[in-house]
Amino acid sequence: MPYTAKIKVTLRQSILDVQGKAVEHALKNLGYHTVESARIGKYIEVIINEEELQQAERICNEICQKLLSNPVMENFSFELEQVN
Amino acid sequence: MADVTVGVVVFPGSNCDHDTEYAVGSFNAVKPRMLWHNDHDLQGAKAIILPGGFSYGDYLRAGSIARFSPIMQEVIEFARKGFPVLGICNGFQVLLESGLLEGALSKNRDKKFLCCQTTLKTVNSSTIFTSRYQQDQLLSIPIAHGQGNYFAPPEVIESLEEHEQIVFKYSDAEGLVSDESNPNGSLQNIAGIINRQGNVLGLMPHPERASEKSLGSLDGRGLFESLFQHIAGV
Numbered sequence: 382m383p384y385t386a387k388i389k390v391t392l393r394q395s396i397l398d399v400q401g402k403a404v405e406h407a408l409k410n411l412g413y414h415t416v417e418s419a420r421i422g423k424y425i426e427v428i429i430n431e432e433e434l435q436q437a438e439r440i441c442n443e444i445c446q447k448l449l450s451n452p453v454m455e456n457f458s459f460e461l462e463q464v465n
Numbered sequence: 466m467a468d469v470t471v472g473v474v475v476f477p478g479s480n481c482d483h484d485t486e487y488a489v490g491s492f493n494a495v496k497p498r499m500l501w502h503n504d505h506d507l508q509g510a511k512a513i514i515l516p517g518g519f520s521y522g523d524y525l526r527a528g529s530i531a532r533f534s535p536i537m538q539e540v541i542e543f544a545r546k547g548f549p550v551l552g553i554c555n556g557f558q559v560l561l562e563s564g565l566l567e568g569a570l571s572k573n574r575d576k577k578f579l580c581c582q583t584t585l586k587t588v589n590s591s592t593i594f595t596s597r598y599q600q601d602q603l604l605s606i607p608i609a610h611g612q613g614n615y616f617a618p619p620e621v622i623e624s625l626e627e628h629e630q631i632v633f634k635y636s637d638a639e640g641l642v643s644d645e646s647n648p649n650g651s652l653q654n655i656a657g658i659i660n661r662q663g664n665v666l667g668l669m670p671h672p673e674r675a676s677e678k679s680l681g682s683l684d685g686r687g688l689f690e691s692l693f694q695h696i697a698g699v
Contacts, residue, residue, distance in 0.1 A: 397574065448525070454616055454620070
C-alpha cells in the first residue's frame with residue numbers, strides 16, 4: 382500500500398523571510414494587531430509506493446535531504462499516511 | 466595552435482548563455498561551446514561556465530534541480546579533478562546547491578528583484594579568475610537577481626575568511642564595504658567566493674554584461690582574461 386508523504390519545508394529562524402515579513406505587514410495593515418509574525422514555507426505531497434512504513438520513511442528522509450530542502454537554510458518535517 | 470574550448474552549459478531556463486558565449490567568443494585563442502544539460506560530454510572543454518538565468522524555472526529553489534541534471538554530474542567530477550568552473554548568478558546558485566561551494570543564496574533583503582550596476586571590490590586578486598586585477602581593485606559590474614542574499618553559518622564564514630575564499634565584495638564607489646553598499650543583504654557584503662582548492666568560483670554579478678564598451682563597462686573582461694590566461698596561456 383503506498384504512502385502519502387506530507388512534507389513541510391520551512392526557513393530556519395536565523396534566515397530573514399522576506400515573503401513572511403510582507404505578509405505580516407499586510408495583516409497588520411488589515412487591522413489584525415495581534416498578529417505577531419508570519420513565516421512562509423513550502424508544503425509538498427509525495428506519493429511513495431512502498432509496502433513498509435519504515436522504508437517509506439527512509440526514502441522520504443533521503444529526498445528531503447537531497448533535493449526538497451536545503452539544509453543550509455531550511456528545516457523539514459513530514460508525516461506519512463497510508464493511501465487507501 | 467588550436468583554440469582552447471570553453472564550455473557554456475545550457476539549462477532549460479538559462480538566459481545569459483548566449484551573452485556568455487558572445488563574451489567568451491570575443492577573446493583570442495578560446496572558443497565557446499554550448500553544452501546541453503541532458504548531455505554527458507564536456508566536449509574537451511578546458512573550463513566550464515554555468516551561466517545566469519532561471520534554470521528549471523527556479524522551481525523549488527534556484528539551482529536545486531539543475532544540480533541533478535546529467536551534465537552537472539560531469540561538471541562536478543571535472544571540478545573535483547581541479548579544472549576551472551565559473552558560476553555566474555544562477556550558475557553560482559547551482560554551484561552552491563551542488564556542494565562545490567559552501568553557503569546558500571536566499572531572497573534579497575528588500576524583497577525586490579535587483580537589476581543595476583554595482584561596484585565590486587576585488588578582495589582576493591591571487592586566484593586564477595582574478596589574476597588580471599589588482600588587489601582591492603574596484604569594478605563596475607551589474608547584478609540582476611532576486612535571490613542573491615548570501616548566507617552561511619558563522620563557522621563557514623570564518624573559514625572562508627581564514628582561507629581567503631571571499632573574492633568579491635559589494636562596495637561603494639570609494640571602495641568602502643558597508644551596509645549602505647550592500648544591495649541584497651549578503652553576509653559581509655559577499656558577492657563572490659571561491660572553493661578551498663581555488664578552481665571553482667561563483668559570483669552573483671554578471672561579468673559578461675561588462676565586457677564591451679557599448680555595455681558601459683569593460684571591467685568584467687579581466688575575469689575572463691585571467692581564466693583564459695590560466696587555461697590557454699594567452
